[in-house]
Amino acid sequence: MSGQRRPGVIAARRLRSVLVVAGAALVVACGGGSGASSGTGDEAAGTTGATGAPTTTVDTPADGTPADDPPASTATTEAAGPHVRERPAWLGTRVLTTAPGEPPPATPAELDPRVLATVDVLPPPADGGFHSTVRPVPADVVARSTWHEGCPVGLDDLRYVTVSFWGFDERAHTGELIVHRRAAEPITRVFAELFEQRFPIEDLHLTSADELGAPDTGDGNASAGFVCRATRGASSWSQHAYGLAVDINPFQNPYTREGVVIPGLASSYLDRSTERPGMVRTGDAVTGAFAAIGWQWGGMWSEPDLMHFSATGR
Numbered sequence: 001m002s003g004q005r006r007p008g009v010i011a012a013r014r015l016r017s018v019l020v021v022a023g024a025a026l027v028v029a030c031g032g033g034s035g036a037s038s039g040t041g042d043e044a045a046g047t048t049g050a051t052g053a054p055t056t057t058v059d060t061p062a063d064g065t066p067a068d069d070p071p072a073s074t075a076t077t078e079a080a081g082p083h084v085r086e087r088p089a090w091l092g093t094r095v096l097t098t099a100p101g102e103p104p105p106a107t108p109a110e111l112d113p114r115v116l117a118t119v120d121v122l123p124p125p126a127d128g129g130f131h132s133t134v135r136p137v138p139a140d141v142v143a144r145s146t147w148h149e150g151c152p153v154g155l156d157d158l159r160y161v162t163v164s165f166w167g168f169d170e171r172a173h174t175g176e177l178i179v180h181r182r183a184a185e186p187i188t189r190v191f192a193e194l195f196e197q198r199f200p201i202e203d204l205h206l207t208s209a210d211e212l213g214a215p216d217t218g219d220g221n222a223s224a225g226f227v228c229r230a231t232r233g234a235s236s237w238s239q240h241a242y243g244l245a246v247d248i249n250p251f252q253n254p255y256t257r258e259g260v261v262i263p264g265l266a267s268s269y270l271d272r273s274t275e276r277p278g279m280v281r282t283g284d285a286v287t288g289a290f291a292a293i294g295w296q297w298g299g300m301w302s303e304p305d306l307m308h309f310s311a312t313g314r
Contacts, residue, residue: 083277084117084169085110095215096264104261107268111219113276114202114251114269117169121176121205122162128172130164130195132188137178145178145206151228152237158226159184159243163191168200168277175204177225180243183311186293187225187246193292197285200278201249218264221251223307245310246295248286252278253299253306269306280306 088110098105125131137145137160147155159181167173172195179187194201203222212229224247227240239245247253254266261267272281280286280299287297296313298305 083115085115087116087119091219092217094217094219096218098264101259103259104264104267105218107265111251111265112268114221115168115200115277116202116221118167118171118173118202120173122174124171124173125164130172130192131174132161132163132191134159134161134184134188136160141176141178141206144208145226146209146212146228147178147226148209148228151241153180153242157181157243161187161225163188163204164195165191165201165204166195166198168202173204175201175223176206177204177223177246178206178243179225179246180311183244183293186295190246190289190293190295193289194285199285202251202278216264218266219251220263221249223248223250239310239312239314244312245308246290247307248280248309249278250307252276253280255298255305255307257303 088108096105137147137155137158141160142155147158157180158178160176160178161184162174162176164172165175175191177187201223205222205224207222207224207227212227225240225245226243227238229238229241230236231238240247251263251266252269254269255262256270261270269276269279272279275281280297282299287299290297290309295309295311298308298310
């Protein structure tokens with residue numbers, strides 16, 4: 001389970017950086033690494049996406065951003081898929097007030113099932129196909145992440161990864177995450193498989209320090225990798241702090257411990273008897289894709305963390 005993102009903070013940041021893309025949307029085409037056979041982020045190159053087109057990757061300095069680096073965007077979510085719901089106006093604005101020991105609040109009807117359109121942070125792939133890039137973490141990306149001096153892993157051991165993903169709006173989008181360099185190329189293979197299977201993901205973007213420390217609204221749903229924080233309820237570092245864990249659709253796949261549900265409004269999704277879009281289930285495309293790279297699922301824990309996959313099983 002990564003640090004939960006607060007949509008109110010996300011929306012404010014996005015509204016300050018609106019990008020209108022004329023004509024066809026830009027394709028993310030800058031990357032890093034070489035040699036797909038090695039299985040490390042340092043040596044990922046020429047991987048083939050769901051469309052069969054090779055991904056272009058170019059290793060770039062960690063202290064600078066290439067001229068063609070995709071800028072942040074808030075591309076429209078109109079004309080979405082036939083089953084997508086309108087994003088509630090209150091999303092990310094109502095701070096949870098549940099007292100310790102109280103049962104978790106009911107999931108709002110607007111979020112059950114939760115099938116919301118993606119708000120683009122990066123330009124979606126122009127050809128609608130799968131693309132991925134891997135490169136050292138640029139300085140501007142570091143600045144909007146949770147990395148700082150004192151994190152248990154240095155920047156040299158982290159990689160900035162972009163991948164295409166399939167939204168609930170039945171469109172291709174571009175997501176971003178930071179992972180350990182050893183995990184970078186395998187993670188692109190996971191997302192290529194999820195894209196091929198059209199497994200829907202609502203959001204995939206970096207967690208910022210502001211988002212991590214913002215008041216809890218209980219309705220975040222950003223999938224993510226690296227977050228520099230301790231394990232919840234413990235003093236040891238989370239596997240997210242090493243770039244060795246990824247969360248998928250936290251709202252559809254909540255974490256529960258001693259009666260506490262995270263995200264706080266996702267209690268309806270503790271019932272796994274009814275399959276809804278975006279849920280991770282035993283033996284499905286998501287668990288299979290992560291198992292193929294040797295990662296384990298927190299859904300098998302005694303207190304399940306249904307969103308959580310990690311290289312170490314923790």
